[in-house]
Amino acid sequence: MINATTSMDRVLTTLNHREPDKVPLFLPLSVYGAKELGMDIKKYFSDPKNVIEAQIRMTKKYNNDCYYGFFYAAIEFSAWGGEIIFPKDSPPTAGEPVLKRNAVPGTIKPPDVGDSKSLLRVLETIQGLKERIGNSAPIIGVVISPTSLPIMQMGFDNYFDTILERPDFFKSLIRANQEFCIQWANAQLNAGATAITYFDPFSSTSMVTKDMYNKMLHNIAKETLQRIREPIAFHLASGSCIPIIEGIIDSGPDVVGISCHEDIGQLKSICRDRVTLLGNLNGIEMCSWTRQDSEAAVKSIIKKAGAGGGLIISDNHGEIPLQVSEETLMAVGEAVNKWGRYPLTWTEVH
Amino acid sequence: MKIELYKGRFKKALLDMNKDEALHLARKILSTCPLQDFVGYVLVDVLEDIGIRWEQGTVSLAQIYICGKICEQIVDEIIPPGHGLKSYKQRIAIATLLDYHSLGKRLVASFLKASGYTFIDYGCGIDEETIIEKVQQDKIDILLISTFLYPTALKVKSIRDSLDKAGYKIRILVGGAPFRFDKSLWRQVGADAMGGCASDAVSIINIWVEEGNQDD
Structure with a gap:
């Protein structure tokens, strides 16, 4: 066991597949910051100062081991000219698709990050967080993968049709998105982000067959990840990954974000000493959890996947819903403190 | 026996996303059995099995989408227009609540169509008030609501409460990610059932329609 003095030490130790003082906790709190400040969601995201303030407060309040520079998934869609809808009680979402089948x-050209006021606000937030917290904890930047963003750009059905019926257009679409994704990831790293979460639900076997992933998506992810400065978390946003886990590992991430529908113990046996697992609390069920439920869920993950480091407790989707109570988040943090202290002697079979 | 053989090959063609082979086999099967049997025994059965496999995690969304699309095309191309595939009295409508993620609705719509149902499609991005107004105007008996986000799923409750308050009798079937991640959520929001996948939704509609027919 290594004595960690900061969240950054704790996280780096587990990424090196060694045991820190305790299992790190990443609560992906983005829109939740509006609740923390008692603010309308649109207003909250309109000023980086709000997000910085909320991130600082929430990280302390919930014993979180990271700061989340992520605003909302549809923000990238807005850089491509899409309309953003701001509901009162949920993350901002993408309006109607902007690309026709x-x-x-x-003809598809990637936008310049510097031309998007929304993306510039994210960069300003990351810079502000870096100034406030230095290297005490990781600041997480986020990109949507070049193969997943077209779901918003075209609509799921048109995108599927494109993949299957118009391979030339698919290639062109992906190239443009790949350039944008790399530009956006590196801009966040330049602004002070410590790591990038690469959300790629489309590659999951919940979405496509293993064969489609191997033939069409794996190389795109590998090429993209190679051009983003590490470290990277490959996040399936609650999609399944066991059938393609070797391909994901081959694409080069340090961390894989996994679904609550998959057995973290099985994944740990495959990923031990190769990639760190991030997950896999059920964020939807979390909305109605009791303190006992929170403790049981955290304890189960640690028991199955905590030994030897290489584990970060998180939800499985990359966003804590507003409907999760503060008490539940506190209970999750307390459970990690209680059951996640290394060495995990309580998990040993006698 | 011949149908069984073709049925297995037809299912494989669908899962392989091989449209030409699936259409060819559908025609072969139709040459050996009546239209009603083809829909009831082959199409519905095969789609149900594929849906179950999706719930079990062995079939992907892409396969479900293509299967639904091919079967929809079969219904359009092979089955004569106006042919009464199903006899039922209920009026059915489908909508994606407050969101433009319309794939879930599209899948269910394809499966419903392939199973011989007709329905009104209210589209996507529709709000609660509009749904409440439309179902009463159109005298809908069965409403299918697809949701993408958890907070949206919670809004089904206000649809249910408003329609109850208005004394309007309707059966609500919900589906979408929030309901798959929390299996008890459909009860909390006052729905009558939850479809875990497109074929599941069709199976539930089959039961409701049958119950409606027995009431006559």
């Missing part, structure tokens, strides 16, 4: 290959 009959678009001409080669």
Whole structure:
């Protein structure tokens, strides 16, 4: 066991597949910050100062081991000209698709990060967080993968049709998104982000067959990840990954974010000493959890996957819903403190 | 026996996302059995099995989407227009509540169509008030609501409460990610059932329609 003095030490130790003082906790609190400040969601995200303040407060309040530079998934869609809808009680979401299925290959050009006021606010937030917290804890930046963003850009059905019926357009679409994804990831790293979460639900076997992943998606992810400065968390956003886990590991991430529908113990046996697992609390069920439920869920994950480091407790989707109570988040933090202290002698079979 | 053989190959063609082979086999099967049997015994059965496999995690969303699309095309191309595949009195409508993620609705719509149902499609991004107004105007008996986000799923409760308050009798079937991640959520929001997948939704509609027919 290594004595960690900061969240950064704790996280780096577990990423090196060694046991820190305790299992790190990443609560992905983005829109939850509006609740923390008692603010309307649109207003909250309109000023980086709000997000910085909320992140600082929430990290302390819930014993979180990271700061989350993520605003909402649809923010990238807005950089491509999409409309953002701001509901009162949920994350901002994408409006109608902006790319038509009959678009001409080669005509799609990636936007410049510097031209998007929304993305610049994210960069300002990351910079502000870095100034306030230094290297005490990781600041997490987020990108949507070049193969997942088209779901918002085109709509799921048109995107599926494109993949299967218009391979030339698919290639052109992905190239443009890949350039944007790399530009956006590196901009966040330059602003002070410590790591990038690469959300790629489309690659999950909940979405596509293993064969489709191997033939069409694996190389795109590998190429993209190689051009983003490490470390990277490959996050399936609650999609399944066991059938393609070797491919994901081969694409080069340090961390894999996994679904609550998959057995973290089985994944640990495959990933031990190779990639760190991030997950896999059920964020939807969390909305109605008692303190006992929170403790049981955290304890179960640690028992199955805590030994030897290589584990970060988190939800399985990358966003804590507003409907999760503060008491539940506190209970999750307390359970990690109680059951996640290394060495995990209580998990040993006698 | 011949149908069984073709049925297995038809299912494989669908899972392989091989449209031409699936259409060819559908025609072969139709040459050996009546139309009603093809829909009831082959299409519905095969789609149900594929849906179960999706719930078990062995079939992907892409396969479900393509299967639904091919079967929808079979219904359009092979089955004569106006042919009464199903006899039922209930009026059915489907909508994606407050969101533009319309794939779930599209899948269920494809499966419903392939199973011989007709229905009104209210589209996506529709709000609670509009749904409440439309179902009463259109005298809908069965409403299918697809949701993408948890807070949206919670809004089904206000649809249920408003329609109850208005004394309007309707059966609500919900589906979408929030309901799959919390299996008790559909009860909390006052729905009558939850479809874990597109074929599940069709199975539930089959039961409700049958109950409606027996009431006559």
